[in-house]
Amino acid sequence: MHLTAPARTGRSDTRPRVRDADGMAVASFILGLLGLLVLNLFLGPIAIALAAAALWRGTARRGRACLGLTLGIADLVILVVSMEATGTVSWSL
Template sequence: MHLTAPATGQVEAKPRPRDADGMAVASFILGLLGLLVLNLFLGPVAIVLAGVSLWRGTSRRGRAYLGMALGVADLVVLFAAMQFTDTVSWSL
């Protein structure tokens, strides 16, 4: 965060776009990795990171949307694998 001081004398915190861009890239990577391992953990983390990066105004909107889609896909793959194996977990 960097602080700006408007003419009213109040200090206003604005998120740096670089932080939001980093979150978009991280959501993409974690969503991609989550397709192989730790779906239950990495899927929701990818979804949250993508949502926060979009909320903060990332310039990498496509990467954030892709990270969100991959996070959802992680959970879908986990659910499908659990239904296919009739267990609460799955392995390759």
Template sequence: MHLTAPATRRTGTRDTDGMAVASFILGLLGLVALNLFLGPIAITLATVALWRGTARRGRAWLGLALGVADLLLLVAFMQADSTVSWGF
């Protein structure tokens, strides 16, 4: 019984580390395309990873910042084009 508890704890840490990395990647991709969808997902994943105590706090914070930047970029382009979407 003592051997299963550390394995469960390690799996949970690995999951939160994966969330932190995923939030960073999705936030980065959201700067280029689909920022309306990828930005909120990056924000959510980063918040959950930070709340659960990820070891990759830097990546989670970057994912959070990039997710917010995705939404701010979308708003800026929407204001410039007077449309609900933007493209190259």
């Protein structure tokens, strides 16, 4: 009895990694945008971490990852400014 190796489908091993990085870029953008309105203390750092990971993994959506990074930083800047203005650790519209 002769066993053969399974045929390769031609997919490369890096494809899921790039797709994950693209998802991280989009998620960082959405969380950064949402963080401007609510929970900026939590969503800002998450957006920054996801954007950095997406850029490090070589996402095809570099613009979206850079926007997510910028929005995550803006979340934290708004938090600091509002903390100085109101003397609290949160802000509301």
